[in-house]
Amino acid sequence: MEPNSIIIFIIVFCSIFCLSIPADFECDFKLANFWVVGQKYSCEVMNNPQISTVESALIRNIIGDHEDSKSIDDVTFFRADNKGIEYFPRGLEKFFINLQGIVIGVNKLKEIRSSDLKPFPNLTYLNLGENLIQVLEDGVFDYNPELEVLAFWGDKIIHIGEHVFSNLQKLTSLGLGNNVCIVLIAEQNTTAVQNIINKARIQCKNYVFLKLDGKIKGLESDATNINHRNVQSFKQNIYNLECEIRNSKFSFLSSFQERIQKLKAQKFETKVTAQDDKSLLNEVRTLHNELKINTFERFQKIDKDLETTRIDILKSIDLKISELEKRLLDKIEAVLVKSVARIN
């Protein structure tokens, strides 16, 4: 081959392979059926997206073949069922500019935040059923006033904020079946939706949960249902939660230590110049400072959260125990009154 043709070959080869952006989602683009709303032109995710097991990762590329005369702008629904997804995908709105519906079912989502949903002001449909979501916090749907269909069936919901649904004037279907604090579904019936919301207000406010570093840890124990039989398992649950928190503190510390070790190793392996040495030293110093400040603030916050939860729990345990004692005393008194009556 002549030098010129080699260069052309490299350019052609590279434009096909070297520069192609890896696809995070592979879609089957087609008309598919969705609960309540029926057929929609959608992306049905086919691969197990690695990206969705990494927190905050942005989608780089989405691929797939379209039906005749359709393009990515015609896609209104996105569905990724059973794909091992741990974090809400970030950047969908860049690819699907007309997205109205999102379904991420049978996955491993632990939470849903308003920041996840902020890019979709026109979202009418959200189904996150069969995940591990425990809490729907007030404000989570603040940016999605157009929502008509919401489903969280088969999640692990223990807490629903009192005003979570307040701004959703168009909500006509609400699936909260098979959760911990609520087991109800309403389909295209605003009265039934309102009934569920009212029930959730009463039933979904007593479970214990703790926000730790913005992540929610819930206890699947209802603090109002403590009795002499389950008080032990309740205490065990609190203990487990504390262990989890301690582990999280520990892994945070070791990640910092790892970074410092790495920097030190780097210094050891390479013959560094005096300038490098100085910058390395500065880096280590900065890290140490960061560690000191961050750790202190962070741990203070964790300890405070933990203490608040602990106090709440202990209060409700005390309340329950004194209630039980009172009931016992009432019983004894009733027996005494009866005995006295009999003697008389």
Ligand SMILES: *[C@@H]1O[C@H](CO)[C@@H](O)[C@H](O)[C@H]1NC(C)=O
């Ligand atoms: C939402 O819908 C309105 C009206 O149809 C449109 O003008 C706007 O661009 C949409 N916004 C997004 C983010 O899709």
Ligand SMILES: *[C@@H]1O[C@H](CO)[C@@H](O)[C@H](O)[C@H]1NC(C)=O
């Ligand atoms: C809507 O729900 C209410 C309350 O559950 C029920 O009484 C009513 O029959 C439902 N309406 C329809 C049309 O199904």
